[in-house]
Amino acid sequence: MRFLPSTSSDGVREQLFTLGEIPGVLWTPDGGGAVTRPLVLLGHGGGRHKKDPEISALAHRLVTECGYAAVCVDVPAHGDRPEVEEYDRLAAENQARVEAGEELAPLIADFQALVARRTVPEWRAVLDAVRVLDHVGPGPVGYWGVSLGCGLGVPFVAAEPRVRAAVLGLGGAHASADAASRITVPVRFLIQWNDERVPREQSLSLYDALASEQKSLHANPGGHGELPPSELDDALSFFTRYLTG
Amino acid sequence: MRFLPSTSSDGVREQLFTLGEIPGVLWTPDGGGAVTRPLVLLGHGGGRHKKDPEISALAHRLVTECGYAAVCVDVPAHGDRPEVEEYDRLAAENQARVEAGEELAPLIADFQALVARRTVPEWRAVLDAVRVLDHVGPGPVGYWGVSLGCGLGVPFVAAEPRVRAAVLGLGGAHASADAASRITVPVRFLIQWNDERVPREQSLSLYDALASEQKSLHANPGGHGELPPSELDDALSFFTRYLTG
Numbered sequence: 001m002r003f004l005p006s007t008s009s010d011g012v013r014e015q016l017f018t019l020g021e022i023p024g025v026l027w028t029p030d031g032g033g034a035v036t037r038p039l040v041l042l043g044h045g046g047g048r049h050k051k052d053p054e055i056s057a058l059a060h061r062l063v064t065e066c067g068y069a070a071v072c073v074d075v076p077a078h079g080d081r082p083e084v085e086e087y088d089r090l091a092a093e094n095q096a097r098v099e100a101g102e103e104l105a106p107l108i109a110d111f112q113a114l115v116a117r118r119t120v121p122e123w124r125a126v127l128d129a130v131r132v133l134d135h136v137g138p139g140p141v142g143y144w145g146v147s148l149g150c151g152l153g154v155p156f157v158a159a160e161p162r163v164r165a166a167v168l169g170l171g172g173a174h175a176s177a178d179a180a181s182r183i184t185v186p187v188r189f190l191i192q193w194n195d196e197r198v199p200r201e202q203s204l205s206l207y208d209a210l211a212s213e214q215k216s217l218h219a220n221p222g223g224h225g226e227l228p229p230s231e232l233d234d235a236l237s238f239f240t241r242y243l244t245g
Numbered sequence: 246m247r248f249l250p251s252t253s254s255d256g257v258r259e260q261l262f263t264l265g266e267i268p269g270v271l272w273t274p275d276g277g278g279a280v281t282r283p284l285v286l287l288g289h290g291g292g293r294h295k296k297d298p299e300i301s302a303l304a305h306r307l308v309t310e311c312g313y314a315a316v317c318v319d320v321p322a323h324g325d326r327p328e329v330e331e332y333d334r335l336a337a338e339n340q341a342r343v344e345a346g347e348e349l350a351p352l353i354a355d356f357q358a359l360v361a362r363r364t365v366p367e368w369r370a371v372l373d374a375v376r377v378l379d380h381v382g383p384g385p386v387g388y389w390g391v392s393l394g395c396g397l398g399v400p401f402v403a404a405e406p407r408v409r410a411a412v413l414g415l416g417g418a419h420a421s422a423d424a425a426s427r428i429t430v431p432v433r434f435l436i437q438w439n440d441e442r443v444p445r446e447q448s449l450s451l452y453d454a455l456a457s458e459q460k461s462l463h464a465n466p467g468g469h470g471e472l473p474p475s476e477l478d479d480a481l482s483f484f485t486r487y488l489t490g
Contacts, residue, residue, distance in 0.1 A: 193453075193462070204449075207464070208438070216475075217438070217464035219452070230461075230486075241475075 043145025288390025417447025
C-alpha cells in the first residue's frame with residue numbers, strides 16, 4: 001500500500017493511496033491517534049469515482065460527526081483506472097440490445113455481476129490493508145453504496161463477514177437476489193419511487209430477498225439521481241446504531 | 246369541554262376530558278404555562294382506546310422529548326364509548342362474508358370509511374377545543390395513526406388544513422386512495438412487510454396515492470402488530486422536522 005502525502009481540511013485527513021493497481025482514498029479524523037474506530041467502505045456510482053462529491057461529502061460527515069474512518073476505491077474502468085476492453089465491448093453490445101428492444105435493467109444487472117467478480121476480492125484486500133493502519137484499526141466495518149454501489153455492494157456484503165451493517169439501494173433483484181439471500185446483517189435499503197432506471201418491482205424484490213432480520217426499506221419520491229439529503233442524515237444514524245458502542 | 250381533575254407523572258400532565266359525547270385525554274408538559282406549542286392528534290388502533298399503552302407511551306415522549314401537547318379520543322364504539330348498533334350489524338355481516346370466501350381487506354376498508362364519516366368532524370371539533378386552551382394554543386398540528394388510525398387518519402388529514410405533517414401506515418388503498426390523493430403535507434408512511442391483514446400491494450398503492458411532495462415510505466419485516474420501536478423514535482424526529490421552528 002503506497003500513500004501520497006496526506007492533506008487536511010475541516011478536521012478531516014485525506015490520504016490518496018494505491019493498493020496494487022487499485023487507487024483509493026482514506027478519510028480519518030485529523031490528528032486522530034492510534035485509536036481503533038469503525039470503518040465504512042463507500043461504493044461509488046456508475047460513471048463516478050472515489051472522490052465523487054456525494055462520496056466525499058458522506059465520508060467527511062462520517063469522520064466529523066461519527067469519528068469513523070471512511071474509504072473508497074475506484075471501480076475498474078472508473079476514475080483513475082484504465083478502461084477494460086471486455087467492459088467496453090459488453091457496453092456496446094448492451095446498447096445495441098436495448099436499441100433492438102431488450103429491457104435495460106437485466107443487462108445492467110448482468111454487467112454489474114461481472115464487475116463484482118473483480119471488486120469483491122479487491123474490496124476485501126482494501127479492508128485487510130486499511131484495518132492494520134494505526135489510525136484505523138480492526139474495528140467494526142460498514143458498507144454504503146447505491147446504484148452501481150448496490151450492484152457491487154450486495155455480493156461484497158454477502159461475502160465479507162467483517163461488514164456488520166450496510167446501506168444499499170437504487171438497485172434491483174435481477175442479478176443480486178441470490179447474493180442478497182446470504183446477507184444477514186442489518187440493512188437500510190433505499191428506493192426512489194419514480195426511479196427511471198430500476199423498475200420498482202425489481203427494487204422491492206431485492207429488499208424482499210435480503211435475509212437480514214433487521215432490514216428497513218426507505219422509499220422517497222423522485223428519480224434515480226434524486227435521493228433526498230435526509231437519507232444521508234439517516235445513514236449516519238443507522239451506522240451509529242450498529243457500528244458504535 | 247369538561248375536564249376531570251388532572252394527574253401528573255414524570256413531567257407529563259394528563260387530563261381526561263369529554264367534549265360533548267367524546268371522551269378524550271390531553272397530555273401536556275407538567276407546569277407548562279401559557280405557551281403555544283405543537284399539538285399531535287393520535288389515532289388509536291381497532292379494538293384499542295385513547296389510553297392504549299402504545300398511544301400513551303408515544304404521547305409521553307412527544308411531551309417530554311419535544312415539549313409538544315398530544316391528544317387522543319376514543320373512536321365510536323371503542324374505549325368508554327357505547328356500542329354502535331350499525332357497526333355491530335356490519336361487523337357480523339362482514340364476518341359472514343369472509344367465512345363465505347370474500348377478501349377481508351376491502352370489507353375493513355369500507356367499514357373504516359363509514360366510521361370516518363363520524364370521526365372526521367369529531368376530531369376537527371377536538372382541535373377547535375384544545376387549541377384555545379392556554380397551555381396548548383394555536384400552534385402547528387400533527388397527526389399520528391396506524392391501522393384503524395390510518396383508515397380514519399387519511400380522510401381526516403385530507404380534510405383538515407391545520408394538520409401540517411402526518412405519520413400514517415398499516416393501511417391499504419381500498420377505501421382511502423381518493424382521500425390520499427388530496428393530502429399534500431409531509432407524510433411518513435409505515436408498512437409491515439409481512440402484514441397479515443393489509444396486502445402489501447394495497448399498502449404500496451396507498452403510499453403511491455398520496456399527493457404529498459414530501460412522503461417517505463418505511464417498511465420493516467414482521468406482522469401487522471410488530472412495528473419496530475425505532476419507528477417511534479423516527480416519528481419524533483419527523484414531527485420535530487416539520488412542526489418545530
